[in-house]
Amino acid sequence: MTVLALTARRRSVRVRRARRAQPPRSRSLPRHARAVTRAAAWETRSFIAASAAIAVAFVLALIYLAGSTGIASVGYQAQRLRAQRDELGRQNALLELELSRLDSPARIEAEAKRLGLVRVPYIPVVTADPVAVQR
């Protein structure tokens, strides 16, 4: 055998080895191997879907909680405002009563007396008719 022939044989052996080391082509994979591959893909997809569902549910729950909290907060605020309105109404009623008390003729009369004012003993009234006749 010549050196050239020996070299060519060695090259051929390396090529075969290299081909063996390469991954097999799909069409050339066995059935069970393909099934394993598909299962792995489904798991990935279902994991993503479940994660997405959980995330959506979480977001929805957050939205619901935010809404509930917001409504509760507004409810408390409305309650505070109602209480404030009622208190202002009550204060207003008290002020109206105080105004009535201060406006009372009896109080004004007593106050006038205290200030030294006196009643006019006589108020002359000129009737219109005689004046009109004279003119």
Next chain:
Amino acid sequence: MAPVSSARLRILFALFAVLTIVLSARVAYWQTVARPTLLEQANGQILSDQVLHARRGTIYDRNGAILAASVDLRSLYAIPARIADKATVANDLGILLGRASGPILERLTSGADWVFIQRRLPEATANAIADLHVDGLGFVEEPKRLYPNGDLASHLLGFVNDAGVGQEGVEERYDRVLRGTDGKLVAERDPADREIALGLRESVPPRNGADVTLTVDLSIQTSAERELRTAVEREHAASGSIVVLDPRNGAILASASYPTFDPSAVIAADPAALPDRVIDWAYEPGSVMKAITMAAALQDGLITPNTTYVDTGYADIGGRRLYNALGEVWGPSTMTQVLEHSANAGAVFVAKKLGEQRLYDALRSFGIGTATGVDLAGEAPGILRPLAQWYPVDLGTAAFGQGLTATPLQLASVYAAIANGGTLYRPYVVASWRGADGEHRTAPAAIRRVVSERTAATLRDMLVATVDKGIAHAAHLADYSVAGKTGTAQIASPDGHYLDGQYISTFAGFVPSHDPYMVVVVALEKPRSELYGTVSAMAVFRGVAEDTLRYALVQPDR
């Protein structure tokens, strides 16, 4: 590791099985049999069942001034277990409340979980207590009826008791209208006692009471009460009453009794001050009734103002001799002079012409012996005995107002009929009320015509002469013609005799006489000046009339 014996495993399994069964049974019990109890307890913790108080209606005078209104005032309560230094707190509260601290401390140490310290506090006091920031003290709001004019018109208004029910006067008569209907709120509450917005909420809103407007004028009422109080105090009278009517429709412009009371503090009032003497004090009115006797005789044409008789100072009737007051003898007198002198003998002369039946009919027609029907609680009808029970002398005594009783309001109605031309009106005090279904107005109610317009006009002139020239001259006004009549009645004792030196003095009059704006009746019980108590009654009339005519801008007619 040593193997566990199967016997031990079995025992453990049995133990868990029994526990599971017991727990399951317990859970089943709470979920079925005891479920209502649990629900009730849970609801009790989170649901509040709150009464929504209806606001009691406000009472206004005819010009819109508030006479009575309800507001929520703060009541002070304590949770003693949360108060650390009870003695100091009791002392502080005693100072602010103006009370002794002892009773407050007793309450705080009574062992109660929750106690009221004082209810319905004035605002300033409540604010001062709130500023103390004492843990264990709190406030709850409770409705309180307030009367901004104090004791003014208290008898007319009445009052409201602690249960919120109207008593006496307008408050009682119109309680159903004023009170309204309470509502209810069931709501879920959080631990901080705040209403949960998304929780259960069932609400029945309250229906507030109607606001009521009276015919009363606060200015006239003030004048009437001032003049009455002055006269009663000057005369040391046991009591007094005054009523002012609009004769054109029977509207009550003012009504007062003395002594009086503060309707917002009735518990402190003298019980003798509570009755409204204008409507429930029926007494023998005396000579003010001569106007009815004259009206009946004028109406029947039995007399004219100039009909003359000879007054001898007395008249014999039914086997009895009835005298003029103070034994006066007037000689020949006209019917106008009978009123001017208030001659009892003259009244008997007229009564004899009328006869029992006609006089009785006239008295009934003018409303004597029958309640006027005024829209106030507790009106007395007075007494007019049936004709069948009359003694012969009753014809004479009834002619000048004895042997029968009438209230000041009945007398005012009689004089209003004479003033307005002969129509008897039902007096009324509520002009209108405004409720959820709109406004209700009281229409003046003419009961009947009691005399013709001509008779009323003739009698008015006779009554003007009584004021201008006669016994009622103290009621004279410079610029207005006044018609009126005095009455002095003895007071009957329980044993059927008249009390010596004790009288009821009455004046009934109206002004201006030919187009009357107001009818006033004043009555003083047991005045110090005895027979001359009518002078004080007329002074009251004059004071009220001067104030009112000036205030109402009534044109002088003289």
